[in-house]
Amino acid sequence: MMDKNVKLKGIVIAGILVCAGIAAIVAFLSVSEEGFTYELQNFSSYDDILSFLHNKSGSSYGPSSNGMLKAGARAEIALDESGDGGQSVDYSKTNIQVEGVDEPDIVKTDGTYLYVVANNKVFILMAYPSGEAAVLSTISFEDNVTINNIFIYNDRFVVFGDKYDYLDVFKYGYYGWGGDSKAVIKIYDVTDRKNPQLVKNIEIDGSYFDARMIDEHVYVVATEYTSQIYRVVEENETINAPEITIDGDTKEIPAAQIYCIDVPEFPDTTTHVLSINIETEEISEKTFLLGSSQTMYVSENNIFLATVHYKYFPLLGIDSISEYSNEETTILHKISIDNGEVSYIAQGEVPGRILNQFSMDEHDGFFRIATTVGYAWDTETSSSNNIYILDENMQLVSKIEGLAPGESIYAARFMGDRAYLVTFVQVDPLFTIDLSDPYNPQVLGELKIPGYSEYLHPYDENHIIGIGKEVDPSIDADKVHTPGAIYYTAILGLKIALFDVSDFEHPQEVAKVVIGDRGTDSPALYDHKAFLFDREKELLVIPVSLYEISQEVKDRYVASNGTETLFGEFTFQGAYVYRLTLDNGFEYKGRITHQSEEEMQVTGEDWYWGYSSSDITRSLYIGNVLYTISNSMVKMNSLDDLSEINSVKLI
Numbered sequence: 001m002m003d004k005n006v007k008l009k010g011i012v013i014a015g016i017l018v019c020a021g022i023a024a025i026v027a028f029l030s031v032s033e034e035g036f037t038y039e040l041q042n043f044s045s046y047d048d049i050l051s052f053l054h055n056k057s058g059s060s061y062g063p064s065s066n067g068m069l070k071a072g073a074r075a076e077i078a079l080d081e082s083g084d085g086g087q088s089v090d091y092s093k094t095n096i097q098v099e100g101v102d103e104p105d106i107v108k109t110d111g112t113y114l115y116v117v118a119n120n121k122v123f124i125l126m127a128y129p130s131g132e133a134a135v136l137s138t139i140s141f142e143d144n145v146t147i148n149n150i151f152i153y154n155d156r157f158v159v160f161g162d163k164y165d166y167l168d169v170f171k172y173g174y175y176g177w178g179g180d181s182k183a184v185i186k187i188y189d190v191t192d193r194k195n196p197q198l199v200k201n202i203e204i205d206g207s208y209f210d211a212r213m214i215d216e217h218v219y220v221v222a223t224e225y226t227s228q229i230y231r232v233v234e235e236n237e238t239i240n241a242p243e244i245t246i247d248g249d250t251k252e253i254p255a256a257q258i259y260c261i262d263v264p265e266f267p268d269t270t271t272h273v274l275s276i277n278i279e280t281e282e283i284s285e286k287t288f289l290l291g292s293s294q295t296m297y298v299s300e301n302n303i304f305l306a307t308v309h310y311k312y313f314p315l316l317g318i319d320s321i322s323e324y325s326n327e328e329t330t331i332l333h334k335i336s337i338d339n340g341e342v343s344y345i346a347q348g349e350v351p352g353r354i355l356n357q358f359s360m361d362e363h364d365g366f367f368r369i370a371t372t373v374g375y376a377w378d379t380e381t382s383s384s385n386n387i388y389i390l391d392e393n394m395q396l397v398s399k400i401e402g403l404a405p406g407e408s409i410y411a412a413r414f415m416g417d418r419a420y421l422v423t424f425v426q427v428d429p430l431f432t433i434d435l436s437d438p439y440n441p442q443v444l445g446e447l448k449i450p451g452y453s454e455y456l457h458p459y460d461e462n463h464i465i466g467i468g469k470e471v472d473p474s475i476d477a478d479k480v481h482t483p484g485a486i487y488y489t490a491i492l493g494l495k496i497a498l499f500d501v502s503d504f505e506h507p508q509e510v511a512k513v514v515i516g517d518r519g520t521d522s523p524a525l526y527d528h529k530a531f532l533f534d535r536e537k538e539l540l541v542i543p544v545s546l547y548e549i550s551q552e553v554k555d556r557y558v559a560s561n562g563t564e565t566l567f568g569e570f571t572f573q574g575a576y577v578y579r580l581t582l583d584n585g586f587e588y589k590g591r592i593t594h595q596s597e598e599e600m601q602v603t604g605e606d607w608y609w610g611y612s613s614s615d616i617t618r619s620l621y622i623g624n625v626l627y628t629i630s631n632s633m634v635k636m637n638s639l640d641d642l643s644e645i646n647s648v649k650l651i
Contacts, residue, residue: 039262040344043255050239053230053289056266089128089623095457095528097357100300102213104149104160105529107618107629113193115157118631118650119613120147122159124193130625130636130645136193145184151213156278157188157196158218162208182245183208183222187278200281203245204272212298213278217340219303220274223293226267242270244285253287260289261347268292271305271333275340286342291331297360302345303335304360304367308353328353330371334394348394352386358456358528361414365392366438370412370421382406385423389438398439404429410468413456418504420464424452430466432504447507451495454525457533462502463510463582465533467524467542470495470514494520494544496578498585511585515576517568519547523617532619533580539639540580541619541626544591546572575616575628577642590642592616594630 043049091111096103106117113136114127122139126132141147144164151158163182187200206224213219224242231238241252253272260267267289275284293305309331330353334345352371354360359370367390374383385403390396407423414420417436423429430453432445453466470492493516500510523530524542532541547568557566574593578586594614613631620627625645626637636645 040259041262042257042259046239046241046255049255049258050230050237052260053226053239053266054237091128091622092532092534092620095531095533097297097528098299100214101298102151103529104151104158104211104213105618106149107620108150108152109620109622109627110152111622114627114629114634115150115152116629116634116650117147117150118629120145122147122150122157123650124157124190124196125634125648126193127627127634128622128625130622130627133634133636133646133648135648135650137196139188139196148208149211151211151218153213153216153278155189155191157190158213158276158278159186159188160184160208160211160220161186163203180205181207181224183220183272185218185220185274185276187276187281200276201245201247202274202276202283204274204285205242205244206270206272209271209293210296212303214300214337216277216279217337218276218278219298219337219342220276221293221296221303221305222272222274224270224272226270226289229270242272242287246283253285257285258287258289259344261344263347265291273303273335273342275337275342277340282340284340284342286344288333288335288344290333293333295354295357295360297357297362298337299362301336301338302362303337304362305333305335306330306354306360306369309349327351328373330354330369332367332369332390332394334367345392346394348390348396350386350388350390350396355409355412358414359409359412361419363414363416363435364438366390366397367394368414368419368435368438370409370419372408376406376408383408385409385421387419387421387433387441389435389441398441400433400441400443403431403443411453411456411466413458413464415458415461418501420456420501422453422456422466422468430499430507432501432507434504445501445503445505445507447499447509449509451492451497453495453497455528455531457528457531459498459533459535459580459582462500464499464501465540465580466495466497466499467522467531468495468497469493491518493517494522496540496542496586498580498582510582513578513586513588515544516546517549518566519568519570521545521547530617532621534621537621537639538579538581539621540578540586541575543616543619544572544574544576545570545615573612573615575619577626592626592628592635592637592642594628594633594635
């Protein structure tokens with residue numbers, strides 16, 4: 001394990017979250033960076049952990065060195081307890097960010113079977129051939145377990161979720177309401193799909209955060225507030241050792257497997273990283289006392305955990321209160337994953353906040369990240385956007401700052417030596433950025449068009465698909481309430497666009513389609529796994545909640561001089577299917593719904609931003625059959641003409 005860390009700059013807040021529901025008054029004190037190594041350390045006992053957290057929560061910020069071990073000496077305790085008639089068909093897989101790094105989802109397929117999370121159950125279906133589709137088995141869970149998503153690997157099936165147990169009010173020695181939360185990982189042998197067998201049941205303190213799978217190794221991240229470990233009640237300090245339970249055998253996580261970083265601020269979140277070999281069922285775990293993790297990006301070699309951090313200047317008794325600042329930075333933790341081995345590498349920091357996992361990327365040993373500083377609505381401090389490039393030790397090597405002043409990042413995508421950013425406030429600038437020289441990144445092109453994209457997806461190396469909203473900036477321009485802002489009524493229907501970036505300095509929008517009117521939405525805007533695209537099949541499918549504005553409403557709006565509400569009424573929910581080619585752009589093939597006639601008749605306020613168990617959330621194909629999935633059914637349609645082939649209810 002390497003002890004390479006980046007020194008955080010600036011002044012940080014000292015404080016501690018003691019217990020849920022208990023208010024605390026925190027005095028902000030001046031913090032000196034002197035005396036901190038910014039290196040990874042681990043503990044020899046829980047007494048050392050108690051001393052460390054006590055010092056962090058008080059006026060002394062230096063971690064106790066008594067009993068602390070350098071992480072260079074590896075100290076880890078293993079936690080392992082001893083088609084169609086056979087014809088091969090092609091099928092779609094989960095839309096992921098990094099090739100070779102699978103992401104968990106609520107729907108998975110292996111080309112023959114379908115695995116679906118619905119109604120807090122897991123359904124295993126015979127999916128292909130479609131004419132024989134049927135539910136083979138259903139896995140139910142305890143009432144206090146909530147299932148989030150799943151993986152499949154050959155004849156193994158992995159379920160991720162959370163378990164919550166309510167506790168007596170005297171559990172922690174004080175009056176109040178509380179409970180224990182545990183992340184749950186269950187591994188099933190599904191050699192016999194009609195009779196899945198639970199072969200490994202893992203529970204660890206905290207809540208399930210996210211997971212990735214690389215070959216046979218699954219890496220799971222769970223988090224919990226450090227206040228669940230370090231408890232202070234009426235000045236009495238106790239350590240509640242985090243626990244892991246494997247097949248009913250509960251053990252404390254050894255102190256030697258708990259790591260901290262020698263930095264000034266209090267580690268408000270405890271992060272558990274588990275490595276599970278699905279084939280051998282070997283399990284290892286390491287715990288890190290870090291700041292809260294809000295977003296995760298995983299390459300083939302590393303996990304990157306990111307969180308927005310607010311810097312505070314001294315307030316009480318040290319300096320003037322005017323020195324208070326709410327400046328945002330993003331703190332990054334790099335954790336190596338290598339054939340099941342987990343090692344902390346480095347910590348870094350960049351200005352601003354990120355949008356989502358697509359704001360981060362690792363390429364040729366360099367880490368790239370896109371951030372926004374400030375807010376478009378802030379008249380005193382205008383927003384701007386940046387790209388930072390860090391080396392393998394999370395040290396800054398180059399940057400681009402000040403892009404699109406007054407706007408915010410709505411979409412980002414890194415693709416090899418290129419990056420694409422979409423910012424928005426009135427129009428949709430698409431920036432093309434050359435990263436081929438990581439020490440000298442350059443913005444080469446910019447395209448300004450109405451509307452914006454919220455998700456970018458590669459069509460090929462020279463074309464990008466964007467999905468977002470259409471905008472007419474001329475609508476209600478007189479109602480703009482802050483400089484640079486745009487009134488919400490200017491946002492129109494759902495927009496899908498195709499961009500040509502073959503001339504990287506002059507990107508062009510070469511095709512687009514707009515679905516519905518104001519209010520039309522799609523899960524694909526914020527969940528890339530809802531987006532289905534296959535270039536060879538010329539297929540694009542997205543789930544859509546359609547809202548439409550009648551001519552009568554438009555006429556009333558004009559007659560009322562803009563005082564009448566101009567918002568669409570719900571008219572449809574289902575999957576929109578397009579043929580997408582470079583020559584012809586988006587060709588509408590049709591749409592599929594799971595809703596009954598009765599549901600389709602519900603409109604207006606009765607369905608305003610509503611949700612139904614028949615809402616389609618995922619789509620995939622096996623062979624020449626399109627499968628659409630909701631909580632109520634799986635429906636199969638021909639990819640040729642979208643004619644219905646079969647359907648299976650999920651009950």
